Amino acid sequence: MTAPRTLMRGRSELGVAALLGVLALVVAVDAAGIRHTAVNAGVMGPQVVPTVISAGLGACALALTVNVLRGGHGHPEEGEDIDLTTGAHWPTLLGLAGLILAAALTMDALGFVITSGLLFYGSTLLLGSRHYVWGLLIGAALAVATFYGFVLGLGIPLPAGLLTGIL
């Protein structure tokens, strides 16, 4: 009963192989759905290269599965700020991903300054900062400064959102 579990332990990389497989399918289905207009397709239509890439992805998925099952594994990237002795800290990771997603959803409505300022502030808290006031102030200053830098300096119209008229 425990045999499959032991077999799977430390083999989370099989998930990457699965990801490759899914991607292969997506590309293949998309390639199959390309309409054959043949008007100016020339000798080689737009579906050939995607099909080849899909096949390559599929082959990689299979090879990686075999490799992982035979005990192969990649080496996690190291660095001075990285502590690999413990596992990934999922609350931080998911929290940051959530913040980025929230930024995507609120950017146009709330405007660049509020969204990015909060993104910065929230990130510092998730990353373990306990300077509650400083983090907020730095985030606000950074957001306002980049806003003016981009709008006035570079001429890129970042959205002002809720603060339209104030900024």
Added chain:
Amino acid sequence: MDNLTLLMEGFANALTLQNLLFALIGVLLGTAVGVLPGIGPAMTVALLLPLTYALDVTGSLIMFAGIYYGGMYGGSTTSILLNTPGESSSVVTALEGNKMAKAGRGAQALATAAIGSFVAGTIATAALVFVAPFIVSIAISLGAPSYFAMMMFAFIAVSTVLGTSRIRGLSSLFIGLAIGLVGMDATTGQPRMTFGQPLLAGGIDVVVIAVALFAVGEALWIAAHLRHGKPATIPVGVPWMGKDDWKRSWKPWLRGTAIGFPFGAIPAGGAEIPTFLSYVVEKKLSRHPEEFGKGAIEGVAGPEAANNASAAGTLVPLLTLGLPTTATAAVMIAAFNQYGIHPGPLLFKTEPVLVWTLIASLFIGNTLLLALNLPLAPFWAKLLRIPRPYLYAGILFFAVLGAYAAGLQALNIVILLLIGALGYVARRYGFPVLPIIVGAILGPEMERQLRRSLQISAGDPAALVGEPLAVVMYSAIVIFLVVPPLVRLVRRRWVRRPDVPAGEETKPENADTPDSLVR
């Protein structure tokens, strides 16, 4: 026209007050961001890409020349003072450099790195001036089959030669190629991989891909494993070198340059191999081999010079053939593409002023770096103490800004997150990131050349090997793919000698042991 005349014209262009200012800003920004721990040269260039949205072509390319060299210089400062190589190419610098800093010789380590980078950068850029037009003169006569073959070669090289696992390298490459598919097919205008989303018809902006892979992926990876507590940094004064240090440095600088440039210039490049090679050479030739591992100045001087020379060498395939071979070069291509400029032999014909101004500004940036960074080093060292929550929050802030500014689409931020998650997974499982970005950038170009080749030959696939260079490239690919397994096989035979304990050799040797390839 004579190359030198063109170069002089380039200098005349680059030396205007405005352009000098761009070079200065580029060098300062590049160094400042590059010094920050956890930010390598590729991330530096990726994070600063949004600045190119509004500047004119010449100005922004001049700035990028400064960021390119500045980012690398900043990276070596970090590896010396913090033992945290931002990019694989500065791993070797950290070996001796950090030991020197710990022994109180940080000032000398920084000095030999700075002056060595200047010497190597200047010589290698001069070599670029002479080599590039020569390659252009050959490349201009090459047809689509040769380009297609060169791209295949670059693909195989970045995914199988560098890094430790070929399966993982190739997986990365195919993921990159799949990302590159997104958008309208250039030949027929049919949407591919757009999932009915009109915003995706133009493809995914390369800036978004670069920032996602290098900034978001890295920040998320570090955030998940953040080491708490203050990392030890080494305070340092203004860099200087004594007479003895000069004596021990100048030969390694020149040798490092000689090793680095050719390795950078062949489209299988990367700075990993030449820096490592230079380290080994210096260790062999040194009169103080016993100092190696304890902080030998030759071990900083040689690899740093090799690193910079190969960075200049990388510009040869980048500018003349449009082939990026390092992560930083891949991001530089994104900067070019922002203006609809596609590097390649035609660039020298159609935009000579631009190309030669860029090359001239490489010389200028290099000189500015030396002049600025020697006195500013203590200030840069202070940047190393930036609290980590602010640092990584800042990276995410600028990454989101960069992605959003690339078209003012909130959808770009979602794509940023998705590809950033991909970058996280790549780091977690040791999949190289370089093939992803190279595949995404070169993939569409590869397809264009392939289809053009077949168009001309009316569908006859024999045309693909109809040019001599193509044949050479395919032979090289076969060698790359066949020789390493062969070497492993021979080595396994060799190991199966009786003096090796039985059982050792029966272990199925995995393609993924680090020493099975380059090392």
